[in-house]
Amino acid sequence: MSDIVQGFRQALQDIVAPEIRELRGDVKALNARVDALGDKVDVLGDKFEEKYNALRSEFVSVKTEVASGFHSLQLALDNAVLRGEKENWREIADLRERMTRLEDHVRGTPPQ
Secondary structure (H helix, E strand, C coil): CHHHHHHHHHHHHHHHHHHHHHHHHHHHHHHHHHHHHHHHHHHHHHHHHHHHHHHHHHHHHHHHHHHHHHHHHHHHHHHHHHHHHHHHHHHHHHHHHHHHHHHHHHHCCCCC
């Protein structure tokens, strides 16, 4: 029985041990590739973050410009509305004056 155990041990050493050593080498190579890939992912992540921050900054800048443009437009519209209202009040005053003259004319009152 000792010969069987000895033969089994020898078979393990001759067949399995080299395979295990080869697998360990493959695992080390695979780990190295995974580490290299992880480094590449980190670099890409840093580049992405840099681009994202640049775009975010540009977006904030554009947002500020748009807000400023809308503010300027609002001021221009407000001024136009005020000018229009002022013109309307002038027209109303002119119409009142004309109505007063017409009423005076109808009553026979001489114009002032």
